Amino acid sequence: MTVYGDLIGQDRAIGVLRRAASAAAEAVAGGRGAGMTHAWLFTGPPGSGRSTAAKAFAAALLCPEQGCGHCDACHQVEVGSHPDVTFVRPEGLSYGVRQTRELVLKAAGAPTLGRWRVVLFEDADRVTEQAANALLKAIEEPPPRTVWLLCAPSADDMIITIRSRCRVVTLGTPSTEAVANVLATRDGVPHDVALDAARAAQGDVGRARRLALDEETRRRRAEVLSIPRSLTGVAECITAAERLVKTSTEDADAATTALNEVETAELRRVYGEGSTGKGLNKGLVRGGAGALKELETMQKSRATRIKRDSLDLALLELMAFYRDVLAMQFGASVELANEDRRHEVETVARASTPEDTLRRTEAIMKCRERLAANVHPQIAVEAMTLALRSSGVVHRG
Amino acid sequence: MMFRIDRDVLAEAVAWTARSLPARPSVPVLAGMRLEVTEDQRLKLSGFDYEVSAEVTLDLQTGEAGVVLVSGKLLAEITRALPAQPVELVVDGAKAVVTCGSARFTLLTMPVEDYPSLPAMPPAAGRVGSDVFASAVGQVAVAAGKDDTLPMLTGVRMEIDGDTVTLAATDRYRLAVRELKWQPEQPGFQAVAMIPGRTLADTAKALGGSGAEVEIALSSAGGTGEGMIGFSSSGRRTTTRLLDPEFPKYRSLLPTEFSARADLSTGSFVEAVKRVALVAERNTPVRLAFRGGEVVLEAGSGDEAQAVEALPVDFDGDEINIAFNHQFLLEGLGAIDSDIARLQFTTPTKPAILTAGKPVDEGANEDYRYLIMPIRLSS
Ligand SMILES: [Zn+2]
Numbered sequence: 001m002t003v004y005g006d007l008i009g010q011d012r013a014i015g016v017l018r019r020a021a022s023a024a025a026e027a028v029a030g031g032r033g034a035g036m037t038h039a040w041l042f043t044g045p046p047g048s049g050r051s052t053a054a055k056a057f058a059a060a061l062l063c064p065e066q067g068c069g070h071c072d073a074c075h076q077v078e079v080g081s082h083p084d085v086t087f088v089r090p091e092g093l094s095y096g097v098r099q100t101r102e103l104v105l106k107a108a109g110a111p112t113l114g115r116w117r118v119v120l121f122e123d124a125d126r127v128t129e130q131a132a133n134a135l136l137k138a139i140e141e142p143p144p145r146t147v148w149l150l151c152a153p154s155a156d157d158m159i160i161t162i163r164s165r166c167r168v169v170t171l172g173t174p175s176t177e178a179v180a181n182v183l184a185t186r187d188g189v190p191h192d193v194a195l196d197a198a199r200a201a202q203g204d205v206g207r208a209r210r211l212a213l214d215e216e217t218r219r220r221r222a223e224v225l226s227i228p229r230s231l232t233g234v235a236e237c238i239t240a241a242e243r244l245v246k247t248s249t250e251d252a253d254a255a256t257t258a259l260n261e262v263e264t265a266e267l268r269r270v271y272g273e274g275s276t277g278k279g280l281n282k283g284l285v286r287g288g289a290g291a292l293k294e295l296e297t298m299q300k301s302r303a304t305r306i307k308r309d310s311l312d313l314a315l316l317e318l319m320a321f322y323r324d325v326l327a328m329q330f331g332a333s334v335e336l337a338n339e340d341r342r343h344e345v346e347t348v349a350r351a352s353t354p355e356d357t358l359r360r361t362e363a364i365m366k367c368r369e370r371l372a373a374n375v376h377p378q379i380a381v382e383a384m385t386l387a388l389r390s391s392g393v394v395h396r397g
Numbered sequence: 398m399m400f401r402i403d404r405d406v407l408a409e410a411v412a413w414t415a416r417s418l419p420a421r422p423s424v425p426v427l428a429g430m431r432l433e434v435t436e437d438q439r440l441k442l443s444g445f446d447y448e449v450s451a452e453v454t455l456d457l458q459t460g461e462a463g464v465v466l467v468s469g470k471l472l473a474e475i476t477r478a479l480p481a482q483p484v485e486l487v488v489d490g491a492k493a494v495v496t497c498g499s500a501r502f503t504l505l506t507m508p509v510e511d512y513p514s515l516p517a518m519p520p521a522a523g524r525v526g527s528d529v530f531a532s533a534v535g536q537v538a539v540a541a542g543k544d545d546t547l548p549m550l551t552g553v554r555m556e557i558d559g560d561t562v563t564l565a566a567t568d569r570y571r572l573a574v575r576e577l578k579w580q581p582e583q584p585g586f587q588a589v590a591m592i593p594g595r596t597l598a599d600t601a602k603a604l605g606g607s608g609a610e611v612e613i614a615l616s617s618a619g620g621t622g623e624g625m626i627g628f629s630s631s632g633r634r635t636t637t638r639l640l641d642p643e644f645p646k647y648r649s650l651l652p653t654e655f656s657a658r659a660d661l662s663t664g665s666f667v668e669a670v671k672r673v674a675l676v677a678e679r680n681t682p683v684r685l686a687f688r689g690g691e692v693v694l695e696a697g698s699g700d701e702a703q704a705v706e707a708l709p710v711d712f713d714g715d716e717i718n719i720a721f722n723h724q725f726l727l728e729g730l731g732a733i734d735s736d737i738a739r740l741q742f743t744t745p746t747k748p749a750i751l752t753a754g755k756p757v758d759e760g761a762n763e764d765y766r767y768l769i770m771p772i773r774l775s776s
Binding site: 072073075076079080081082083087105108109110111112113114143266267269270271272274275276277278279280285286287291294 | 423425426475478495500501505511512517639641
């Protein structure tokens with residue numbers, strides 16, 4: 001399998017990347033390499049595989065066979081140890097100018113193994129304004145063998161000066177069929193379960209996989225989607241808001257714990273855990289405590305971000321529900337994200353008008369904006385559930 | 398894989414290799430030290446932090462070929478404390494078992510296939526004595542910038558022209574230049590490299606002190622291993638990734654004609670500057686007034702505490718009042734490696750040159766020059 005094997009339904013993007021990688025190989029061999037670009041912006045909805053695509057391209061640039069998928073270079077890019085790839089994952093909510101300057105410095109200079117020096121910047125939309133300016137300078141005048149791969153949900157998330165200097169690779173939302181197919185063939189998920197999961201995840205392969213394979217993830221989704229029909233009174237709205245915040249916190253905690261456990265165990269092993277001998281049974285060797293503390297600080301900052309992302313995901317699921325409602329109210333014959341809850345969608349569609357539904361989706365958007373602006377989650381979500389409840393008639397009255 | 402080796406030899410090699418391991422590895426395998434027994438009975442220990450790679454090669458009496466990756470920190474801790482007896486390391490599945498006398502350790506191994514490929518050593522370019530090299534690098538690296546905003550100001554520039562190596566560094570407030578002779582592989586070899594200053598200083602220190610020669614590996618433009626420089630000595634080698642070779646055109650900054658010259662005892666000058674600077678805030682200047690036979694040092698002003706001190710000086714030329722950042726002045730005095738310090742001036746606002754002083758009839762020793770920018774005094 002080549003490095004592009006994990007990209008689902010992105011044939012167009014893969015074509016662009018393959019051509020660029022062969023131009024890059026030509027440049028490495030001393031040719032003109034026309035068609036190679038030093039700054040790339042990978043965009044696409046969550047789960048479409050922005051960073052997967054960027055990583056595949058990084059491997060294709062560094063592999064002597066342009067991404068064979070099995071040589072040392074491909075393997076090292078895959079596990080994240082290749083000396084010429086710098087992975088940047090802003091673990092906090094933003095990425096500052098100091099870090100960016102250090103990064104720019106690191107990205108300068110010749111590649112260690114002679115091909116390219118690649119910076120893969122996930123969530124590049126999290127750079128602060130100052131950091132973006134520092135980044136811009138580096139992208140404007142890149143050293144001859146440095147390649148920047150930025151990832152962001154959409155091109156509009158990057159300041160125009162950066163965007164205009166990048167070649168944009170847009171990843172589409174993969175079709176339900178393509179995602180279901182991957183779950184069925186690679187993960188052995190029964191076809192009908194795979195289809196439901198794929199529809200519910202709306203093109204996000206990772207999310208679809210979790211929905212198909214993890215009972216808890218399905219339970220939390222059911223919890224979120226029980227909210228529309230539970231909003232019968234003010235007290236119920238407040239309880240529903242509490243439930244929504246709690247569920248998404250649980251979801252975040254589960255994700256955080258899984259990540260933290262692996263990292264902590266790896267670090268502890270570096271400092272002696274699991275090894276035996278005189279002096280090694282008394283805990284970690286020198287430097288271990290400090291390194292663990294540093295790791296915990298990073299993990300805490302990441303946990304804050306994951307919590308926010310998780311609540312946003314729950315809101316997007318609610319949004320998808322009301323989008324289904326609206327589609328039904330307009331009689332559009334589109335595939336419902338909540339095909340498995342068709343009955344509930346119908347009930348809400350009949351009990352309200354399209355205007356109600358639009359107002360409700362606006363309330364959800366408003367809530368997302370307020371959360372992004374650091375409003376306390378319980379307060380923002382309560383305001384939303386109250387808005388979701390009120391019918392248009394009362395509102396206009 | 399297995400090998401048996403003398404405890405001191407191993408401990409020293411492990412400690413040396415561990416120096417180049419990253420303090421905060423971005424991936425866990427980078428915390429690993431790679432141990433390889435080759436078919437020809439050598440043990441190679443390597444560490445890599447992406448910028449610098451270090452490798453020691455040792456001869457073995459007993460060994461079975463193979464590779465293993467273990468935590469470098471852990472191995473360094475263990476080998477330090479081993480008793481003075483032969484050490485044996487045997488790889489057994491996912492574990493490496495170290496025995497030495499009655500001591501026995503079982504270390505978890507790391508996935509060696511995930512370990513990054515080490516950079517190739519560029520071709521050998523020439524040799525220089527390790528002690529001369531270490532002291533020359535020390536003299537120049539002092540002027541390299543510590544803050545990492547402009548790469549060219551954090552590096553040491555190495556220019557090779559035949560049998561002459563010129564090292565230069567500047568942080569825009571001072572400039573240090575050192576020339577030394579070496580033995581190039583090719584008589585007309587020419588190359589220019591910008592080496593990260595801190596890394597070069599560490600490397601030169603790590604390879605110095607043995608009295609052996611250091612081999613410098615560097616390709617001329619367009620050759621293999623471009624962008625890397627290698628240093629090796631007595632079975633130890635390092636590679637360092639080079640910076641962009643851009644550097645200020647420094648030769649034109651070095652004045653060739655002077656209006657005055659002052660020779661002072663380095664030791665008393667250093668002590669006097671330190672005492673006077675005690676009252677000065679960080680980065681405030683020490684003012685120097687040179688008159689025939691005497692220099693008056695002064696720091697502090699207005700409400701601040703003031704300090705004044707006078708020193709005898711062998712002075713020749715126009716009287717001058719000039720001020721310097723005391724830290725930069727002290728670092729320069731520490732780098733000239735001479736009992737007599739020579740300062741040469743043009744005007745109070747133009748850079749002064751600090752060199753090792755010599756009796757006038759012996760002529761100037763210009764192997765090492767430390768240019769220092771004066772601080773403009775508001776009158
Ligand atoms: Zn490959």
